[in-house]
Amino acid sequence: MKQSSRYLQRLIIVLFVALITACGVAPEKEVGSSVAKDSSNSLPSPVRAEETKLKKTDMSEADERVKITPPSVVLESVANQPQARMQTGMDLSSIRHVSAPVDRERYAKITDNAVQSVRENPLSTFSVDVDSGAYSLVRRSLNQGRLPVTDAVRIEELINYFDYDYPAPERGAQPFSVVTEVSQTPWNPDSHLVHIGIKGLESANDRHPASNLVFLIDVSGSMSTADKLPLLKTAFKLMVKQLNEKDRVSMVVYAGASGVVLEPTKGSEQAKILAALDRLSAGGSTHGSAGIQLAYAMAEQEQIPNGINRVILATDGDFNVGAVNHERLMDLIEQKRKQGISLTTLGFGQGNYNDHLMEQLADKGNGNYAYIDTINEAQKVLVDELTATLETIAKDVKIQIEWNPDVVSEYRLIGYTNRLLAREDFNNDKVDAGDIGAGHSVTALYEVTLVQGKGHRLEPLRYAQQQTGTGSKSDEIAFLRLRYKDPDGVNSKLIERVVRTGSINNDLASTSDRFRFSAAVAGFGQLLRGGRYTESFDYESVMDLARGARGEDSFGYRGEFLRLVNLASSLGS
Numbered sequence: 114m115k116q117s118s119r120y121l122q123r124l125i126i127v128l129f130v131a132l133i134t135a136c137g138v139a140p141e142k143e144v145g146s147s148v149a150k151d152s153s154n155s156l157p158s159p160v161r162a163e164e165t166k167l168k169k170t171d172m173s174e175a176d177e178r179v180k181i182t183p184p185s186v187v188l189e190s191v192a193n194q195p196q197a198r199m200q201t202g203m204d205l206s207s208i209r210h211v212s213a214p215v216d217r218e219r220y221a222k223i224t225d226n227a228v229q230s231v232r233e234n235p236l237s238t239f240s241v242d243v244d245s246g247a248y249s250l251v252r253r254s255l256n257q258g259r260l261p262v263t264d265a266v267r268i269e270e271l272i273n274y275f276d277y278d279y280p281a282p283e284r285g286a287q288p289f290s291v292v293t294e295v296s297q298t299p300w301n302p303d304s305h306l307v308h309i310g311i312k313g314l315e316s317a318n319d320r321h322p323a324s325n326l327v328f329l330i331d332v333s334g335s336m337s338t339a340d341k342l343p344l345l346k347t348a349f350k351l352m353v354k355q356l357n358e359k360d361r362v363s364m365v366v367y368a369g370a371s372g373v374v375l376e377p378t379k380g381s382e383q384a385k386i387l388a389a390l391d392r393l394s395a396g397g398s399t400h401g402s403a404g405i406q407l408a409y410a411m412a413e414q415e416q417i418p419n420g421i422n423r424v425i426l427a428t429d430g431d432f433n434v435g436a437v438n439h440e441r442l443m444d445l446i447e448q449k450r451k452q453g454i455s456l457t458t459l460g461f462g463q464g465n466y467n468d469h470l471m472e473q474l475a476d477k478g479n480g481n482y483a484y485i486d487t488i489n490e491a492q493k494v495l496v497d498e499l500t501a502t503l504e505t506i507a508k509d510v511k512i513q514i515e516w517n518p519d520v521v522s523e524y525r526l527i528g529y530t531n532r533l534l535a536r537e538d539f540n541n542d543k544v545d546a547g548d549i550g551a552g553h554s555v556t557a558l559y560e561v562t563l564v565q566g567k568g569h570r571l572e573p574l575r576y577a578q579q580q581t582g583t584g585s586k587s588d589e590i591a592f593l594r595l596r597y598k599d600p601d602g603v604n605s606k607l608i609e610r611v612v613r614t615g616s617i618n619n620d621l622a623s624t625s626d627r628f629r630f631s632a633a634v635a636g637f638g639q640l641l642r643g644g645r646y647t648e649s650f651d652y653e654s655v656m657d658l659a660r661g662a663r664g665e666d667s668f669g670y671r672g673e674f675l676r677l678v679n680l681a682s683s684l685g686s
Contacts, residue, residue: 232518268528272635274634275670297621306632323360363376460485
């Protein structure tokens with residue numbers, strides 16, 4: 114019995130010590146020493162004796178292997194935890210702050226267009242925009258489970274991401290077809306939506322002019338992640354496979370320094386071009402300005418008269434070395450543009466992405482700007498829309514709408530906030546504006562309030578002349594003017610159209626798919642920007658409108674739009 118009792122006591126001691134060790138509050142010196150002292154009043158002497166014996170024999174090796182923290186140290190450690198300190202009121206000043214990745218993405222500030230009085234400002238003038246970068250940025254954010262930054266949402270770029278199947282102009286005539294449609298505004302039954310669509314002349318891919326292309330590729334350290342240089346290389350490989358004998362490709366890279374990695378090479382020598390892409394790797398800082406200068410030098414060296422001469426810049430826009438004077442860089446790009454060399458920008462990556470700079474560079478370079486977030490987007494921009502990306506059919510394209518004050522009292526241009534032009538700029542051929550590529554389409558939407566309608570947002574002026582609605586042009590809503598230059602032209606040409614009251618269709622359900630789908634995209638963009646003018650229109654309303662106007666949707670872009678709206682609805686609720 115004594116042996117059984119002694120064995121039981123030793124077993125209790127072992128289990129007790131194991132429990133203390135597992136909790137991290139066992140004695141630091143000899144196992145059981147401090148416990149025995151602390152427990153001397155509660156443990157019988159035989160147990161203390163066995164504990165001492167155990168200390169000297171069975172547990173000596175375990176003590177050598179494991180450093181056991183005394184209870185006082187453990188309690189101090191626990192007290193240093195943020196939650197414990199909040200409860201105990203201890204000092205937090207010595208605690209290291211939790212770090213998080215720094216988001217250095219840059220977007221230009223956007224202020225939505227205000228409602229204008231036709232009596233006070235009858236003219237609305239803006240430059241066309243065929244960029245699509247904002248849509249891809251919105252998609253990236255939503256796919257990552259967050260609503261996009263408000264200033265990343267340029268509504269016109271969301272609208273113009275989609276093709277609206279406008280009728281193509283006839284060859285030999287003007288390079289554009291112009292389509293207008295007017296109906297009830299989906300988010301405001303007391304106003305009307307004026308839809309203006311422009312379609313550029315299409316060109317078969319095998320008939321585009323000879324191309325002199327310079328790939329300007331950022332290989333700095335910031336481009337090392339999978340969504341940057343690896344995706345960039347895959348995207349360019351897709352494009353290279355569309356080139357042929359008459360095309361020439363050069364390749365310039367830049368990081369801490371810049372250099373030529375591929376001398377001018379025929380587009381048919383695809384293995385050579387693809388091998389040069391495969392050799393690229395990321396490292397170093399970003400000397401973007403030096404790379405651009407070298408790329409333009411290469412483009413000048415191989416410049417093709419009456420052909421396509423274009424630098425294609427692929428980067429995250431994080432220029433941080435060299436003479437990073439953006440104004441000087443813009444001047445250089447504008448100068449080369451006048452010499453016939455245009456600039457297209459392709460954006461990649463996130464975290465340090467500079468959307469503002471990428472858009473500016475493309476605007477100054479008479480090119481378009483796209484953000485490549487997936488291989489599918491690379492396919493869309495560099496394969497399906499390659500001709501539109503490369504071949505310019507008209508430059509400095511401007512639109513001016515003159516509203517009839519006898520019919521329309523108020524108007525608001527949706528989007529194009531950084532494309533607005535002064536009235537006098539419309540007829541000034543020295544003022545730069547947007548370019549349109551082969552097959553490109555441009556869509557603009559105005560929300561208008563009719564004189565005899567309801568829902569006026571502006572208070573009438575006390576001393577202004579009263580609107581009568583009995584003018585000689587009372588059957589006209591607006592007069593549309595479109596001004597453009599030929600790709601190598603100096604003087605602009607003018608297209609004019611009248612938008613008549615007889616074209617108003619008050620049954621939204623019977624309007625064209627293009628009208629309803631573009632309105633759905635416009636409503637979505639406004640909601641992402643806060644919904645200042647959208648009344649009770651919500652994401653569910655967007656989906657209902659877009660579902661009924663989805664149309665053929667060969668590539669699934671409209672179906673993807675519905676999925677993104679659904680995501681935004683969940684994230685915003």
